[in-house]
Amino acid sequence: MEYYLKTPVPEAEIRKLKVGDVVYVTGTVITARDEAHSKALDLYEKGEKLPVDFKGAGVFHCGPIMRKADKGWEVVAAGPTTSTRMEIFEDKFIEAFRPALIIGKGGMGDRTMKACQRFGCVYTAFTGGAALLGAKGIKKVKSVYWLEELGMPECLWVYETQDFGPLIVSIDTYGGNLTADVAKTVNANRDRLLAEMK
């Protein structure tokens, strides 16, 4: 199935999605990698307010190339980074900030899967390396936070997107995890190939 979602995406719409569905997102998508996750959760634990609202929005595992033009910031290239690095805190992040979708590449693990199930979030895969296709779906750079402190790849870029995608749902709210399933198949194939090797 193919879905065109608008942020803030209501939880009921997220819960309709199943592994393998294709999604395009229009609205707010915010970049956050290792350091932004860590800083956001630190602030949350201290009870401080974040400069952005992730609720119902897309969180993009991405360290983009940006360029400062006369009219403000422009996106040069914005593709996904490897998501497993964020596995250590994504569940807490989902619980604290309630984003509708996580966008990344390479898949995520059990902790994220359980948080998606519990709090109504999906993990979606954007084609790794397809940074210009990513940039094409970004219509405007609305704002940027923590740029000086964290630098261009790690800070929070707030994007306004139009049909950003295609994104493949690879963790849904029913406990489905596409990359984990593929990894199981790959490991079984590996064991067979190793045993057959001459």
Place this chain on the structure above:
Amino acid sequence: MLSKIVEDTAVELLRISATELPVEYVREMNKLMKNTKGATGRAQLKSILDDVSIARENKWPMCQDTGVVAFMIKLGDKFPIRSQLNELLIKATRRATEEIPIRPNAVDMLKGNTNDNTGAYVPIIYWELVPGNELEIIAMPKGGGSTNVANNRMLKPGLGMKGVKQFVIEAVAAAGSQGCPPYFVGVGIGGSEDLCMVLAKKALLKPFKVRNSDSKIAAIEEELLGKVNELGIGAMGLGEGPTVLDLHIEMAARHPASLPVGIVISCWALRHAKATIGPRGGVKIDKSA
């Protein structure tokens, strides 16, 4: 001036490698997309091909991870510029960072990002002194995702070639979805713990789909290329489409008691470009795979 030509050429090679994926890879992925059963796998390959074509048209980097910069140099012993080359390549890297632009990817562990893609030992430069009066420069920037799934193992020599082949299967399976497949795989066998890794990295740049000149190694390349594609990782690790586009082996002699094996993996964006510069400044650029 020759030094200016060398510097400009190095900048241009970084631009070409970041923005133009060799057409041979593009054609192969296009062909494989048509053969891919399953809409998810086809969609991944289509996104890659769309991205690559936007990059070529606009001269923009195809991926935001423009990698750590590396140059492979073949320096003719009669080429007029020699010891100054190191400095020229560093300058070129700084310029390319601004001019293309490419993402600053050189991080000093103590001081943070250097913001210009240079730092201690970076750009990485591999030197080879050859007879002649020409200079060959290959630019090969490599991204972090696929760099992180490289592998190195010191095998028991008794495991022989079977052990090497098993390790290749294990290493590609372990890379899984993490390094942006479909992959290119370079395998370095023998030498030493470090040389096998360098050979593996250089093996990535051997001509696309051209098998090893030694027929026995060529047969192992064929066999392994078939087997790693049976793993079923698929484009972007989503289980559909190709897992590995090509695989090359480079072999060195080894210590009787050691069997070092290095495996270096590249994402689908195996970025590189080559130039040959003559002693009077004539430049030939080679963008082929």
